[in-house]
Amino acid sequence: MSNYFGDYVTVAVFLLIGAVVVGGGVFAARMLQPNxxxxxxxxxxxxxxEPIGSGWSQSHVRYYIFALLFLIFDVEAIFIFPWAVNLETFANAGFGVLILIEMFIFIGILVLGLVYAVRKGVLKWE
Amino acid sequence: MSFAVLLTIKVLAVLGLMIGGALVVIFAELKIGAHMQNRMGPYFAGGRFGWAQPLADGLKFMQKEDLVPDGADERVYKLAPYVVLMGTVGVFVVLPLSPRFVARDLDLGAFYALAISSLTTLGVLMAGWSSNNKYSLIGGLRAAAQLIAYELPLVLAVVAVAIQAGTLSISGIIEAQAVPVFTIGELNVALPYILTGQIIGFAIFFIASIAELSRIPFDMPIAESELTMGFVTEYSSIRFTMFFLAEYAGMLSMSALATAFYLGGYQLPGLSSTAIEVLGPVIFISKVFLLSFVFIWLRWTLPRFREDQLQSLAWRWLIPAALLNIAITATFKVVF
Incomplete structure (x- = not known):
């Protein structure tokens, strides 16, 4: 099998095996357990x-600001990965300093946002 | 050998290592925890040292009735352990035990491992939500909150490793740590990344991986004293066992990732490449168990944090430190 599809097939098979382990366990346990x-x-x-009210009670999701920040930074992480892997290639080609400054600007803007959030005090749970 | 035969062998090897390793770590947790608290620990099942205790526990769990609580979302409730274990097994695809002993060396290995291990949190959230239990729900929500805290430090710490190694393939990262740093006479000495600039990265990765595994000091999703058993409160029998297995197999896979990224994987300074071909698995597994011991050690030493303390630790210390670590690593990479 070609290398390209081999990757996908291997991952798929392993994920399937994870499910088979649970399924097999459940099946084996059915032989042993009372019902x-x-x-x-x-x-x-x-x-x-006795339980009071429904199990799906409402609770205040206090960390929604963290969730928003998380979304921004997580997308940033996706952008950072290709840059990180290719940095060596670019440095060898002589673009090292340029590409470094570019990424510093990119990270700098996001850090500015984080600093703003900290100064605003929204990262504190009171 | 044909692809299918090879794949079958790989699957069996990984299953054996995962379940066998998890049993060893569970036993180690029981025994080390006991000795740290000055008690005996298991000593009955399986002779003098009680080595068969995890197996006996597993068999006991299987004999228990499989209960679904009243008003639970049954389909999601039953599906949750599958999702959790799929995420756990998925990581093992990319873990190399020696230069040739790897299920599949993906080009995006490190990225894939971090992504697929987050699947576990989805399973936990499913379990927490579907149980129709307030404790479970709070446990599941806390697990989601925890993901927001630990995921970024974890990912950003790995970015610095990717910069230093110039690749995301885990075997590639380990090979990059075999490049000699200096020579003593005839001997080329290659050092792992923890000694060549990534010590802060290792600390960040390790703290974040404790939070990912939701072990003490970051076990708020389970928190026995507050939430009974968190998201597994309503689970019984084999489904409970699967969450348990996933926790310990996850500990192994996180230790293995830390070993590959920071401790040089199957490399040992001073060994020739032929020696590593043979001794690689032994070295790798020893390092993994060493890190697992540190996980266990911390669990029996530290008290539990609060969820907001974890958030504040992650967002005000770990993430800025990880970004700084990236900046420093990148600058070094370009300048030198």
Whole structure:
């Protein structure tokens, strides 16, 4: 098989194997385990008393600003990877300093945003 | 040998290493933890040292009834362990035990390993949400919050390694650490990246990987004293075991990644390349177990952080430090 497809096939097979391990385990356990569900057994656990309200209770997602920042920086990371791998090639071709300054500007803008967020105090959970 | 036969051998080897290694690490956790707290630990199952305890535990779990809680989203609830274990097994594709002993040396190996290991968090979130339990839900949400904190330091620390090695293939990164740094007489000495500039990167990577594995001191998604058992509260039987297995196999794979990126993988300074062909797996696995020991050591030493303390640690210290590390590494790469 060609090298190109070999990569994909190998990864796919390994992911499949991960699922097969769980499936096989579940199947094997079915031979060993009892199956006798009752109302009391399938009750949701909540300190041993009867659960109050729904399990899907609402809670304040306090970290949504972190999530926004995370999204920005994660996209940045995608841009950084090709640059990181090719830096050596560019440096050997004589563009090293130029490409370095370019990336410093790119990272600098994002760091400015992070500094702003820290100064604003939004990264503190009060 | 044909591709299919070779692939079967690789799958069996990886499964054996993953499950065998996880059993060893689980046993090590029980025993080391016990000795750190001045107690005996397991001593009954399997003779004097209790070595069969993890196997006995696994068999016991399998005999338990498989319960689905009332009002749970059954399909998602049952699917979650599959997703978790797929993410865990996926990482093992790119881990090289020796120059030739690797399932597949992907060009994007390091990137792929980081990406696929995040799949575990998706499974955890599925488990937490679908259980119809408040503890599970909070545990799942905390796991998602944790991802926001650790993922960037982890990725940015690897960027510096990629700069220094000039490649993302994990075998390539290990080979780049075999380039001699200096010579003593006839002997070429090659040093791993932790000694040639990436020590801060290693610290960042290691702290972030503890958070990724949600182990103490960053085990807020499980947090027994607050959330019973976090996202696995409602799980029983084999499905619970799978989360357990994934945690320890994940510990192995994160240790293996740290070994490959920073500790020189299967290389040992002073050994010839023929010696490494033979001894490579032994060296690699020893390094992995050494790092796993540090994980266990930290678990039994440190108290738990709060979720906001982790966020503040990650965003105010680790990420700026990782960016600085990238800048310094890149400058060195270009100037020298």
């Amino acid at each position: 006798n569900p009752t109302k009391l057994k399938s009750q949701v656990y909540e300190c041993g008393i």
